[in-house]
Amino acid sequence: MKITDIITKLDLRVLSGQNGLTNDVSGGYVSDLLSDVMGSAKEGDIWITLQTHQNIIAVGALKDISAIIIVKGFIPETDTIEKSNIENIPLLSTELDTFNITGRLFELLKTE
Amino acid sequence: MKFLRADLHIHSVLSPCGDLDMSPTNIVSVAAMKGLDIIGITDHNTSRHCELVSRLAAKKGIFVMQGAEVTTKEEVHCLAFFENIDALKKFQEFLDANLPEIINDPEKFGHQVQVDENENILFEENRLLISAISKSFEETEAFIHSLDGLFIPAHIDKKKNSIYSQLGFLPANLNADALEISGASSPSLFAQDHPEINSFPLIRNSDAHFPGDIGSSFTVFYINYPSFDEIRLALKRKNGRKIIME
Numbered sequence: 001m002k003i004t005d006i007i008t009k010l011d012l013r014v015l016s017g018q019n020g021l022t023n024d025v026s027g028g029y030v031s032d033l034l035s036d037v038m039g040s041a042k043e044g045d046i047w048i049t050l051q052t053h054q055n056i057i058a059v060g061a062l063k064d065i066s067a068i069i070i071v072k073g074f075i076p077e078t079d080t081i082e083k084s085n086i087e088n089i090p091l092l093s094t095e096l097d098t099f100n101i102t103g104r105l106f107e108l109l110k111t112e
Numbered sequence: 113m114k115f116l117r118a119d120l121h122i123h124s125v126l127s128p129c130g131d132l133d134m135s136p137t138n139i140v141s142v143a144a145m146k147g148l149d150i151i152g153i154t155d156h157n158t159s160r161h162c163e164l165v166s167r168l169a170a171k172k173g174i175f176v177m178q179g180a181e182v183t184t185k186e187e188v189h190c191l192a193f194f195e196n197i198d199a200l201k202k203f204q205e206f207l208d209a210n211l212p213e214i215i216n217d218p219e220k221f222g223h224q225v226q227v228d229e230n231e232n233i234l235f236e237e238n239r240l241l242i243s244a245i246s247k248s249f250e251e252t253e254a255f256i257h258s259l260d261g262l263f264i265p266a267h268i269d270k271k272k273n274s275i276y277s278q279l280g281f282l283p284a285n286l287n288a289d290a291l292e293i294s295g296a297s298s299p300s301l302f303a304q305d306h307p308e309i310n311s312f313p314l315i316r317n318s319d320a321h322f323p324g325d326i327g328s329s330f331t332v333f334y335i336n337y338p339s340f341d342e343i344r345l346a347l348k349r350k351n352g353r354k355i356i357m358e
Contacts (some may be wrong), residue, residue, distance in 0.1 A: 033275055033277060034278060034279050034280030034281075035271075035277045035278070037279050037280070038280050051186060052248075053248060053282065053283070054283060055251060055279040055280050055283050056279070058280070058284075059280050062268075077248060077250070079164055079250075104184065
């Protein structure tokens with residue numbers, strides 16, 4: 001599924017990394033421990049987290065994550081936004097919490 | 113110069129997880145018994161026991177590094193130390209302003225009490241001190257340095273509440289005065305997997321929560337005399353000063 005479709009269907013706001021919006025999403029991963037994401041996320045996953053630290057972009061780049069959804073309307077730090085634009089990893093925002101956005105994303109990806 | 117033994121990571125009874133026997137009086141007598149020259153008082157997100165421990169320790173010739181173990185927004189534990197009471201008070205205000213209103217349940221987490229030298233309870237902290245404050249790792253670091261303090265990410269080798277567990281790796285442009293390795297692990301093995309830590313001074317402490325743990329790990333400082341500034345200079349290896357991990 002294209003990220004742009006997910007953005008429309010889940011009503012996400014694009015915070016940064018517009019050049020990465022053509023990435024394909026093959027699955028999802030949910031975790032707030034970056035050491036865990038480094039060990040377990042797969043290439044093409046869209047990653048849901050509440051972390052806003054700049055290291056999320058480096059982890060995303062390392063694991064070839066397609067995009068990162070930041071929950072609960074949290075605003076990432078400035079250097080996180082900058083690195084997202086450099087690495088072309090879109091940062092997407094939702095007002096929902098992790099449980100609710102994950103449920104909706106799971107249903108959506110299941111239709112594929 | 114002389115070799116001085118320092119355990120810079122000790123919790124008092126004010127930390128919910130700190131044993132009830134970790135009163136300032138007890139901490140100082142155990143530290144003296146263990147032959148420590150310098151101790152750091154680092155309760156979770158509070159510095160309210162530092163002044164008393166310093167006063168009691170001075171009578172036994174022990175120097176106290178006054179600070180706290182702060183939990184950043186990302187749940188990374190970091191040691192913070194300050195040279196004088198003014199800076200420490202400003203840091204306490206920062207902690208008070210940014211600690212969330214989550215009430216402690218002493219039955220589940222433990223008591224959070226401040227006591228006097230005769231172990232009479234003076235104050236009980238109602239908010240749960242092991243919560244994460246609302247400031248990020250970088251914001252916390254910047255605030256500590258704005259007060260001319262020392263910023264030391266704690267037990268970086270641990271699988272929880274460490275910079276590696278929470279943030280995956282050392283952030284770019286990390287402005288740390290040192291990194292702390294926990295007593296349980298081998299610094300050289302950890303450095304094999306994470307060679308980037310070698311560009312920082314490394315220290316080792318007990319992270320004591322019980323009297324018996326005080327001094328179980330420590331760092332030796334080769335300095336002129338025990339003081340905040342001498343320790344800062346040793347971390348920078350200035351003018352022959354140095355640190356040796358035990």
